[in-house]
Amino acid sequence: MRNETLEKSLSESRNEKGELKARLAELEKSLHHYRNRNSDIELRASLSKIEEMKRRVEQLEAALQ
Template sequence: MKLGLDVDVQNLEADKMRKGKNKAEEDLGNLKRDYKKLRLSIRTVRLEATLERDLLESQNKKVRLRARVVELERSLHQYRSRNSKIKLKTSLNNIEELKGKIEELETALQNCELRVELLETNNEH
C-alpha cells in the first residue's frame, strides 16, 4: 500500500515538474517574442531618428538654397541695371540650377515625410 502511495506521489511530482517545464518553455517563448518586438521597436526608433535628421538636413539645405536664390536674384537685378548680358546669362543659369536642386530637395523632403508617416503608422500597429 505504501509503495503504491509512493508511486502516486512520484507521479504527481513528475506531472508537476512537466507542467512547470511547459510553463517555463512557454514563458521563454513569450520572452523571445517580446525580445524580438523590442529589437524591432529599437530599429524602428533608430530609423525614425535617422529619417527625422535627414528631414531636418533637407529642410536646412532648402532654406540655404532659397537664400542663395534670393542672393542670385539680387545679383541678377544688379546685372540687369548694368546691362551685362554675359553675366546675366550666367546668373540665370545658376538660378535655374538652384531651382532644380530645390525641387529635388523638396521631393526628397516629401519622401522623408512620407517615410516618417509610414513608420509612425507602423509603430501604431
C-alpha cells in the same frame, strides 16, 4: 501502504515536472516573441530619428546656400 503513498507522490511530482517543463517552454517562446517585437520597435524609433536628422541637415544646407 507506505510504498503506495510514495509511488503516488512520485507520480504526482513527475506530472508536475512535466507541466512545469511545458510552461517553461511556453514562457521562453513568449519571451522570444516580445524581444523580437521590442527590437522592431527600437529599430523603427531609430529610423525615425535618422530621417528627422536627415531633414534637419537638408534644412541647414539650404540655409547655408
